[in-house]
Amino acid sequence: MGNGVGIIISIFLLIMIFIVFLISQDIIVFAKEPDLKASLGERFTLTEDHSVMIEDEDLEMKIVEFIYSPCPKGEDCLWSGLRVTLEFTKDGEEMSKNFESKKDFRFVFDYKVIMIDTDYDTYVDLKVEKVD
16 A cells, blocks of 8 residues: 555656646746736837737737847848737737838737837837727
């Protein structure tokens, strides 16, 4: 009977070590609540590693990446080299959109998302409006 308990404890510890390993490798990810809340029509600031929930709309957004690689002065470039990529989630459905200039906007689900300001490195100021 003593050996059976020891084997059960050993198996339990191995399972726990395996779960900790999976979590440390981002294989198991626990849902994270949004850090910020905002209302429709309200200007808000979003930074990396944070997310915002638009209240009463079940619309969540977060920054996927900043790209700051501007075209050198005097050069002709195909694109500006500046971009903010945002990920949106509504009712379990996800989509990503790229914003490339200040005052740029995109239609996401039933919303118009406007990028008001950004430094293309640490923050983006946004406003979300409902599309009728």
